[in-house]
Amino acid sequence: DVVMTQSPLSLPVTLGQPASISCRSSRSLVYIDGKTYLNWFQQRPGQSPRRLIYYVSNRDSGVPDRFSGSGSGTDFTLEISRVEAEDIGVYYCMQGTHWPLTFGGGTKVEIK
């Protein structure tokens, strides 16, 4: 199985400051169709997960442009340019290239 390793586990942030989450996969996530099935999800307290980013760097409709995704192969990053209070929650990366689909362990973003 592809192991998705996120860091840090916890990310205390100051409102208005940037934040960055790393996600590393144990195998390349480039599929035979040339696409990289790497997603980022946000889960606010008490809510269902919501997809923010797909194919590494494509933002979903309605997602603020302060969120951006980057990376390739096995190393990926989610960045928040200026953290706002509504960004508090747990963020998960997930690979959809290889069966079984696997998630990272999550990064909890909280206010300092």
Add this chain to the structure above:
Amino acid sequence: EVQLVESGGGLVQPGGSLRLSCAASGFTFSNYWMTWVRQAPGKGLEWVASIKRDGSEQYYVDSMKGRFTISRDNARNSLYLQMNNLRAEDTAMYYCAKEEEAAAGLLDNWGQGTLVTVSS
């Protein structure tokens, strides 16, 4: 607007069975792969199973293979998860998620979840 509404969760004894349902609306259900994901209390997300548009292919996490069965009824716009021989470690919130037309692994919309508790 895409809507996914799960139901069927509840309290069940170890060894028991439950059938979860997910009612879909706001999109052409038969055109999309669908997926179940679960989340144990206070824990992270775990993929459970996915099914192709026409139901001809199903994929499962190894630990649930043989106990869980994913299925769909495209005429009823519904997704199901039959869970047998339930264990305490199956206690979790179960979410259904819509996939893309051509493949799974993208989970672009999620339901609100249904809670399964396995306990005597």
